[in-house]
Amino acid sequence: xxxxxxxxxxxxxxxxxxxxxxxxxxxxxxxxxxxxxxxxxxxxxxxxxxxxxxxxxxxxxxxxxxxxxxxxxxxxxxxxxxxxxxxxxxxxxxxxxxxxxxxxxxxxxxxxxxxxxxxxxxxxxxxxxxxxxxxxxxxxxxxxxxxxxxxxxxxxxxxxxxxxxxxxxxxxxxxxxxxxxxxxxxxxxxxxxxxxxxxxxxxxxxxxxxxxxxxxxxxxxxxxxxxxxxxxxxxxxxxxxxxxxxxxxxxxxxxxxxxxxxxxxxxxxxxxxxxxxxxxxxxxxxxxxxxxxxxxxxxxxxxxxxxxxxxxxxxxxxxxxxxxxxxxxxxxxxxxxxxxxxxxxxxxxxxxxxxxxxxxxxxxxx
Amino acid sequence: xxxxxxxxxxxxxxxxxxxxxxxxxxxxxxxxxxxxxxxxxxxxxxxxxxxxxxxxxxxxxxxxxxxxxxxxxxxxxxxxxxxxxxxxxxxxxxxxxxxxxxxxxxxxxxxxxxxxxxxxxxxxxxxxxxxxxxxxxxxxxxxxxxxxxxxxxxxxxxxxxxxxxxxxxxxxxxxxxxxxxxxxxxxxxxxxxxxxxxxxxxxxxxxxxxxxxxxxxxxxxxxxxxxxxxxxxxxxxxxxxxxxxxxxxxxxxxxxxxxxxxxxxxxxxxxxxxx
Numbered sequence: 001x002x003x004x005x006x007x008x009x010x011x012x013x014x015x016x017x018x019x020x021x022x023x024x025x026x027x028x029x030x031x032x033x034x035x036x037x038x039x040x041x042x043x044x045x046x047x048x049x050x051x052x053x054x055x056x057x058x059x060x061x062x063x064x065x066x067x068x069x070x071x072x073x074x075x076x077x078x079x080x081x082x083x084x085x086x087x088x089x090x091x092x093x094x095x096x097x098x099x100x101x102x103x104x105x106x107x108x109x110x111x112x113x114x115x116x117x118x119x120x121x122x123x124x125x126x127x128x129x130x131x132x133x134x135x136x137x138x139x140x141x142x143x144x145x146x147x148x149x150x151x152x153x154x155x156x157x158x159x160x161x162x163x164x165x166x167x168x169x170x171x172x173x174x175x176x177x178x179x180x181x182x183x184x185x186x187x188x189x190x191x192x193x194x195x196x197x198x199x200x201x202x203x204x205x206x207x208x209x210x211x212x213x214x215x216x217x218x219x220x221x222x223x224x225x226x227x228x229x230x231x232x233x234x235x236x237x238x239x240x241x242x243x244x245x246x247x248x249x250x251x252x253x254x255x256x257x258x259x260x261x262x263x264x265x266x267x268x269x270x271x272x273x274x275x276x277x278x279x280x281x282x283x284x285x286x287x288x289x290x291x292x293x294x295x296x297x298x299x300x301x302x303x304x305x306x307x308x309x310x311x312x313x314x315x316x317x318x319x320x321x322x323x324x325x326x327x328x329x330x331x332x333x334x335x336x337x338x339x340x341x342x343x344x345x346x347x348x349x350x351x352x353x354x355x356x357x358x359x360x361x362x363x364x365x366x
Numbered sequence: 367x368x369x370x371x372x373x374x375x376x377x378x379x380x381x382x383x384x385x386x387x388x389x390x391x392x393x394x395x396x397x398x399x400x401x402x403x404x405x406x407x408x409x410x411x412x413x414x415x416x417x418x419x420x421x422x423x424x425x426x427x428x429x430x431x432x433x434x435x436x437x438x439x440x441x442x443x444x445x446x447x448x449x450x451x452x453x454x455x456x457x458x459x460x461x462x463x464x465x466x467x468x469x470x471x472x473x474x475x476x477x478x479x480x481x482x483x484x485x486x487x488x489x490x491x492x493x494x495x496x497x498x499x500x501x502x503x504x505x506x507x508x509x510x511x512x513x514x515x516x517x518x519x520x521x522x523x524x525x526x527x528x529x530x531x532x533x534x535x536x537x538x539x540x541x542x543x544x545x546x547x548x549x550x551x552x553x554x555x556x557x558x559x560x561x562x563x564x565x566x567x568x569x570x571x572x573x574x575x576x577x578x579x580x581x582x583x584x585x586x587x588x589x590x591x592x593x594x595x596x597x598x599x600x601x602x603x604x605x606x607x608x609x610x611x612x613x614x615x616x617x618x619x620x621x622x623x624x625x626x627x628x629x630x631x632x633x634x635x636x637x638x639x640x641x
Binding site for chain 1: 466528530531533534535536537538539540541544548549552553
């Protein structure tokens with residue numbers, strides 16, 4: 001178990017492309033940190049820098065207060081799980097897990113004990129004598145995890161470990177990894193492009209884009225108070241809807257919609273000089289609801305929309321529409337019967353709305 | 367199976383049978399000719415009228431076979447070991463190291479492959495002479511200890527192993543040497559066997575270069591020995607004797623091939639890594 005500290009980490013390649021820019025982060029002992037972002041955002045590169053597989057161009061990286069920039073991977077006391085498992089094909093499951101221990105000159109007895117213990121945790125006891133070829137994808141992934149567990153390393157690094165599994169198995173392994181972390185309490189850095197994995201597993205999420213940290217926070221913080229338009233759109237499924245519009249004395253205007261902004265927020269906007277300026281309003285799909293008869297619910301604004309497509313998901317229905325050239329999705333209870341290509345009234349919960357600066361796309365702190 | 371599938375299979379077998387006969391024919395012809403008289407060899411009949419077993423005892427008396435075959439066998443073996451090690455080390459660097467100018471290095475190595483071997487004879491000869499190891503087995507072996515083909519061949523095999531396995535081993539705590547020996551080698555063993563066999567046969571059959579470098583009679587290789595005694599000699603050419611000598615010279619190669627053929631034929635079937 002360990003603390004990690006990143007100080008102004010940069011990664012540049014020869015041709016002057018910067019992959020990671022000014023990465024600063026402090027990871028506490030036992031945390032489960034998830035790096036999430038679209039492909040090419042530098043999350044894997046950062047993970048590989050932690051592992052020592054990639055050189056750090058600039059900045060300092062510490063594990064437990066010790067600078068690690070120039071320490072070889074094997075001396076960093078880390079274990080890593082790779083996307084395609086990277087098992088040694090010519091070794092049995094037992095040998096795969098024991099390899100790292102053998103190299104570190106553990107006694108035969110200790111190796112046996114540790115491998116058996118890890119196999120128990122992962123339910124691999126029956127497969128110890130098999131070669132990776134004879135295992136299913138999920139079992140291979142477990143062996144890869146086992147290889148990390150037996151080492152008792154300070155830090156676990158996981159590079160999209162679930163992306164080669166089918167959807168059902170992925171959900172199952174997700175829970176298993178979370179359980180494992182609970183048991184072992186090892187500081188873990190987990191890389192994924194799947195925001196659901198990030199939301200469900202992380203103690204804190206680090207959202208990355210173009211090599212720059214967009215936001216660091218607990219899943220709830222990131223979901224409830226996204227730092228900018230990108231984070232709002234990326235986290236959540238479907239992501240946040242955005243409307244560009246103008247703020248007036250009475251309401252937020254988008255096309256022919258007049259959305260009532262709560263009094264106290266309006267006051268704040270006024271004080272910060274956003275009046276009569278263009279801003280971006282963000283609203284999550286679940287903050288729409290099907291209009292009831294009464295219009296006096298607090299902070300609800302009724303809008304009439306033309307539903308282009310209605311998708312029944314089971315317990316809920318996704319309604320796809322657009323307004324003033326800006327498409328959006330609403331998530332409503334599936335008990336309401338909605339047809340595609342129909343007109344209907346929706347309520348918007350303005351209390352839950354998010355506001356972003358139109359220029360910087362950053363959240364307007366209210 | 368339908369008839370549509372059966373017909374091409376027959377053709378395939380026929381094709382394979384015919385080409386096998388084409389390849390094996392010179393070999394059979396050599397063995398059969400070794401039992402003929404010299405004039406019978408030139409007459410070109412396929413089957414010997416009479417089996418002249420005494421050809422073998424005659425030839426074994428004429429030339430010191432054991433010296434030549436031993437020389438050929440052990441120099442080829444050492445060269446093969448050197449080539450395997452040097453190729454593996456170089457290929458490992460090309461496949462798994464990251465450094466500036468890696469592509470260039472590989473390019474230069476491959477470019478030297480395009481230079482005909484004969485071009486290097488003179489400079490290497492001069493180098494060996496200056497080092498005072500001309501006409502020694504050591505000099506001969508050293509001059510052949512690196513193979514561009516070997517580097518290229520193993521590099522391709524190593525690339526198939528995949529970068530992630532090597533990285534996983536690094537994190538597990540393995541040094542480069544351990545990774546090469548414990549991970550990469552076992553996974554690419556059949557490539558090593560193939561390269562080893564090809565290198566061994568090539569050097570066992572090598573003729574011009576050892577003829578230039580090795581002058582003393584007791585240092586000569588079997589290829590040069592046969593040539594000296596039967597082709598370039600003043601005794602005239604006895605074709606049946608040449609066939610006998612060639613047949614005997616082939617025996618060690620056959621043995622090596624028989625021992626290793628399982629590996630040689632298995633190819634790279636054991637590299638199933640991804641799911």
